[in-house]
Amino acid sequence: MNNRRKIVVIGASNVGSAVANKIADFQLASEIALIDLNEAKAEGEALDSSHATSCVYSTNIKFHLGDYSDCDDANIIVITAGPSIRPGETPDRLKLAGTNAKIMRSVFGEIVKHTKEAMIIMITNPLDVATYVVANEFDYPRNLILGTGTMLETYRFRRILANKYLMDPKNINGYVLGEHGNSAFVAWSTVNCGGLGLEHMDEYFHKTEPLDRKAVEQELVQVAYDIINKKGFTNTGIAMAACRFIKAVLYDEHSILPCSAILDGEYGLHDVALSIPRMICADGIMRSFEVHLTDDELEKMHAAAKSVRSALDGAGIK
Numbered sequence: 001m002n003n004r005r006k007i008v009v010i011g012a013s014n015v016g017s018a019v020a021n022k023i024a025d026f027q028l029a030s031e032i033a034l035i036d037l038n039e040a041k042a043e044g045e046a047l048d049s050s051h052a053t054s055c056v057y058s059t060n061i062k063f064h065l066g067d068y069s070d071c072d073d074a075n076i077i078v079i080t081a082g083p084s085i086r087p088g089e090t091p092d093r094l095k096l097a098g099t100n101a102k103i104m105r106s107v108f109g110e111i112v113k114h115t116k117e118a119m120i121i122m123i124t125n126p127l128d129v130a131t132y133v134v135a136n137e138f139d140y141p142r143n144l145i146l147g148t149g150t151m152l153e154t155y156r157f158r159r160i161l162a163n164k165y166l167m168d169p170k171n172i173n174g175y176v177l178g179e180h181g182n183s184a185f186v187a188w189s190t191v192n193c194g195g196l197g198l199e200h201m202d203e204y205f206h207k208t209e210p211l212d213r214k215a216v217e218q219e220l221v222q223v224a225y226d227i228i229n230k231k232g233f234t235n236t237g238i239a240m241a242a243c244r245f246i247k248a249v250l251y252d253e254h255s256i257l258p259c260s261a262i263l264d265g266e267y268g269l270h271d272v273a274l275s276i277p278r279m280i281c282a283d284g285i286m287r288s289f290e291v292h293l294t295d296d297e298l299e300k301m302h303a304a305a306k307s308v309r310s311a312l313d314g315a316g317i318k
Contacts, residue, residue, distance in 0.1 A: 004030050005030045006029065006030065006031040006070070006073055006076075007023055008033045008076070009035070010035045010077065010078065010079045011036060011082070012036035012045045013036070015123060015233070015234075015235045016045075016080040016081075017045045017049075017235075018238070019078055019080060019123070019235075019238075019239045019242050020046075022242070022243045024049060024052070024058070024059070026243050027059045028243060029061055031064075032049075032063050032064075033064055033070040033074070035067060042066070046063040049063045050062075068111065068113065068114055071110075072114045075118060075250070076119045076249060077111060077118045077120050078242055079107060079108075079134075081107055082103045083099065096125055097311040097312070097317075100130055101133050104130050108137075112139070119144050119284055120134070120140070120146065121148065121245055121246065122146065126181060126308075126311060127147050127149060127260055128147060128179055128272070128273045128274055129308060129312055129315070129317070131145065131149075131273040132262060132272065132273040132308075133317060135261065135262050143286070146245060146260070146284060146285060147180070147259060147260030147261065147275070148245065149258055149259045150177055150184050150259075150275035151257060151258055151275075153220060155240065155241060156176075156223055156224075157174070157186055157216070158170070160220060165205050166205075167193070171193060172194070174187065174188070174190040176220065176275075177276055177304075178274055178275060178303075179274060179275075179304040179308050180260060180275065182221055184220070185297065185300035186213070187293060187297050188297070244257065245280060248280040252281045254280070255280050255281075256278070256279050258276065260275045261273055266290040267301050268302075272305045272308050272312070274301070276288055276289060277289045
């Protein structure tokens with residue numbers, strides 16, 4: 001790869017277009033290629049975004065319709081292709097497993113014809129299933145395959161908790177782990193609010209009612225479907241999550257972030273992809289951390305693994 005920052009975004013619908021534009025907003029690329037089966041849609045998105053680069057505040061990024069040959073010299077490839085849950089549908093991303101597994105095989109089959117060096121950032125749902133399929137079924141370095149996983153749930157959790165205490169969500173540290181979906185869980189044992197300690201927050205903020213952790217967890221799961229049912233889709237939050245990983249890779253940050261990859265014995269689990277804290281740098285996933293969890297959190301991690309593995313088995317994925 002050369003020193004240009006070329007990013008290929010596969011899938012130019014609501015999520016893909018949002019990802020491409022956030023990449024431009026944060027000036028993370030010099031070239032962005034959009035690939036979609038609907039070439040007219042991809043070209044239209046590229047044209048629209050290219051016009052914004054004329055603004056004095058914008059970087060002169062080259063936006064264009066792409067094809068898989070653009071993967072030859074790409075630094076990063078973001079995969080958003082495939083259908084998502086629509087308003088009114090059963091609120092379970094895992095129901096998309098069979099359909100999107102086939103799409104991932106088709107997409108990744110084209111990618112490996114052109115590169116085995118680009119960082120792959122997976123967004124397609126069900127995220128953990130899609131990540132498992134491409135990492136398990138293709139001869140591609142696993143450290144270069146990263147699913148955005150529960151980074152988005154972690155962002156949502158921080159916002160929900162910050163709203164309770166009227167504070168900056170960036171002061172809240174801690175993780176949502178497990179499945180990107182209904183079995184995601186808050187690892188409360190990892191949560192800290194600005195160094196003040198979670199257990200003292202009600203005292204510091206003079207709350208007469210203690211924090212209802214169960215209500216927070218329920219809101220965390222429900223909020224995604226609230227967005228889908230009211231807006232029609234989710235795209236802004238996940239685009240920000242994708243850019244967070246892109247930045248960690250491009251700037252060799254060695255940041256520890258929750259993301260999805262195949263587990264290799266962590267928590268006694270194999271043959272499934274889930275989100276745990278992982279260190280991200282220019283070489284992709286540098287290491288994974290089996291953070292200490294409470295017995296209850298450990299049970300939830302295993303429940304998440306069972307949920308995702310069930311979807312894999314249901315789709316005939318070994």
